[in-house]
Amino acid sequence: MRLLATGVPGGYQKVGRGVVLNVIGLPSASTNTIHVLSPDAERDDAEAYADELAGAGLPFVVRERPGAPSWVGDLAAQRGLGRRADFPIMVMDEPTILTLTAGPRADVDSIVELDGDALDLLPRVAEAFALGNELPRGVYDALVGRRMVEQPGVAVYASLAGGAVTSVGIRLQVPGAVGVFGIATPPEHRRRGLGRAVTARILADGVREGATMAFLGASPMGFGIYQRLGFRVAERWIFHLPG
Template sequence: MLNRIESYYDAVPRSSARAEAHGPLTLFVREGEGWPFYARPTLGHSGVVALDAVEAVRARQRELGVPEAFEWVAETTPGLRAAVEASGLTVHEHPLMVLEGDGLAVPGPEGVTVRMVDAGDTDALATAVAAPYAAFGMAPQPGTAERIAERIDAGLTRLAAALDSVGVALSAGQHQPVGPVSEVVGVGTVPAARRRGLGLAVTAALVADARARGAELVFLTASDADVARLYGRLGFRTVATALIAEA
């Protein structure tokens, strides 16, 4: 299972980034506008990573003007953390969770419609893209909605939203299929609509869509143990620890 997730992690950025090989590490560099990527272990490498390899990648990231960030799975590449921490980066731990079965049903939130959003649904698309950013006090970069629409048309992204009575997204998220594997990402709810179960309902819609489209393995990374318990209500269980390192 973790090997399939590793293959997914190596494949999913390649639709919008170039991969630079740096020995035991691969640096993904976004082509064009959009959120910057990160470095991670080269697919198939599970051994120790030396400090100088990490520092070389960090130097390249500074040269490119992108964040000095690394992402990996603790159980798959246990030999990376020591070098990353020795280089001065802070490592954050997050539960890596896999869905068991088809997912459990959750009550439908009152006063909202939870559904998938297509690329041609421009009004809903714009607010569905903005909602997860608003959850963290941010605004999407110009052109983000258009890029998401292109990815939807290309079959690279699926978008779900909880819409209020006038069609404004209060919560939204995505799953990104690569073959028979898909990851649920970017689920967020605007602050004024929290504690209504909207994020869980959006996640349930994404899970149902992924399974309907043939996804055999559906997974996500929870921000912390409390959020992981919420996802457990949908049938997700923790299988490993995702690590994110940043300056």
């Protein structure tokens, strides 16, 4: 998440005692996150981060790793985060196998990485991110801006058909591993294998960059797709969401 936070103007990360704050700064709660990671995490740090986000007028979520302290639910409820969602963290131990045996299908749209020759696609890619997450246009503009595309360790992908952006995703490259983030397909382009194809392209490029394992957080919509690709659940986190 640090790669995403620092790839957006005004984004940042803070590390406390068993608690990490990641701020991308967009008007979508899932982009501003308090992670409670360890059994001895300090509530005071989490409270301070919640105050900081509230003071900035930013919506946020709390993500609770298995084994986190019992106070997390109380803090979330006091901050108006009344909904809970299961969030599987999934891994693939041998992504090379997928890239060799189940790469992008020949019948899906072309997939491009946004580099210097494709920056004109950024507005359409940002729109596809928003529509794929069923949010208003403009919400994700900063997430896939020029700064993110040029961020070391980050690559943004889009599948294209006749000038339309039909699916999108982000590769997060860290030592020895590749992260799959933000796979999103606008409703009118779903059920064509596009999210799977973008995921496979991200994994293939990640392996070429030295990854020997892959990781992602699975939404309910994507869980079955990732499971069929060979990802397995490593941990089940709890997300505390507004509402």
